[in-house]
Amino acid sequence: MKKYAIGTDVGGSHISCALVDLEKGELVEGTNSEGDVDNKADEDTILKGWADVLSKSLKSINKDELAGIGFGMPGPFEYANGIGRFAQVDKYESLNGVDVASKLKVLLGLDDSTPLRFMNDASAFAVGEAWLGSAADAVKNMSITLGTGFGSAFVDAGIPVVEGDSVPEMGCVWHLPYANGIADDSFSTRWFIKRYKEETGLEVSGARPIAEAATTNPKAADIFTQYGNNMGEFLGPWLKKFDAKVLVIGGNVTGAYNLFGPAFEAALKLQGVNTRITLSSLKEDAAIIGSARMLNSDYWNTIKPIIPLM
Incomplete structure (x- = not known):
């Protein structure tokens, strides 16, 4: 070789x-x-x-x-x-x-x-994390990437799972119905931009300005709480169904995990999800x-x- x-x-x-x-x-x-x-x-x-x-x-x-x-x-x-x-x-x-x-x-x-x-x-992101990254110690794991889109993949023994009863069609979740649209609408940066304008009337280019405002603006902080709670509600059933031992989170929005992570983990706990949550160690x-x-x-x-x- x-x-x-x-x-x-x-x-x-x-x-x-x-x-x-x-x-x-x-x-x-x-x-x-x-x-x-x-x-x-x-x-x-x-x-x-x-x-x-x-x-x-x-x-x-x-x-x-x-x-x-x-x-x-x-x-x-x-x-x-x-x-x-x-x-x-x-x-x-x-x-x-x-x-x-x-x-x-x-x-x-x-x-x-x-x-x-x-x-x-x-x-590819999920395979990398399963091989040499944050999920290397877990046979069954899921990875998500949070940014301009909502990426996801399920991995078993290093191999992406793209069909079967334990995963959605195509082995990803972005296209699944959620709220009044699909998951990608609710967990990509588009959601932050839309929600912030609804709450404040202000336009921003992405999640970062909202995160910076969250330290002094309760409405901005609450948007991240909503995001975390919604994502926990949405992902919980799939983490349980797949029996994922680890969930790896990557993408630009992970820089604000301190703002949405507590609500996300609390929402998973309410559903009895025992998956370990970790941020990507390999990142880019x-x-x-x-x-x-x-x-x-x-x-x-x-x-x-x-x-x-x-």
Whole structure:
């Protein structure tokens, strides 16, 4: 087995990557690379931007040492074949129907035999935390990411669970009904912006200004209490159904966990949920590490059948 893989986290406005030593099971220090991306740009601009960032990490080794590149990629995406399906989602629409894997190989000067592998970005985050992060000591765990979207994944023995009676359809919860919409409406930053305007009449750009106001503004503090209580009410039944031993929380909103965490944990306790709650230890590196793990041949043979289901 070739020793190194590049793990990649593709976001709506950024890309970050690093080398991962598959034998040691660790991120290689000094190989991180990142860049901003305009998701409304044309195909060539986006792919060249991604390739430029990947090339910086790739320079740290000889190409014949590279096992391949893994990507934590937002959907909709044809993960099994590396093809974009970004139709009518207001991001990366120029990549809809594009063979991203083949075009990146050309831009990076990689041999056809070098694999580029893709999984859902929330699943990549969860796999990273289950392999080398906050859930490494738990067989069954769930991870969520709180930010511009509400990411989630269930993991059993390091493998994302995407079907079966113990998890929702697709193995994630963002699309499930909640309140007057879906969960993503209630647990992404959009909810904070909307709720703060309802309470105060003021417009803000995200959750951070509300968190900063919470120390002196009771309405701002109460919004975080509402958020935590609602999320506990929503997640509790799924944590129990899956029998998750650990819940890992990541994403930008975790910086305000002191504001919503007590209400969240209290809501879980009321439901008799015994899942241990922990914040992400890998943070931005979680999806990088998780996506790189797909280049371990034994792991890939196990996970390959579920990739098309993501």
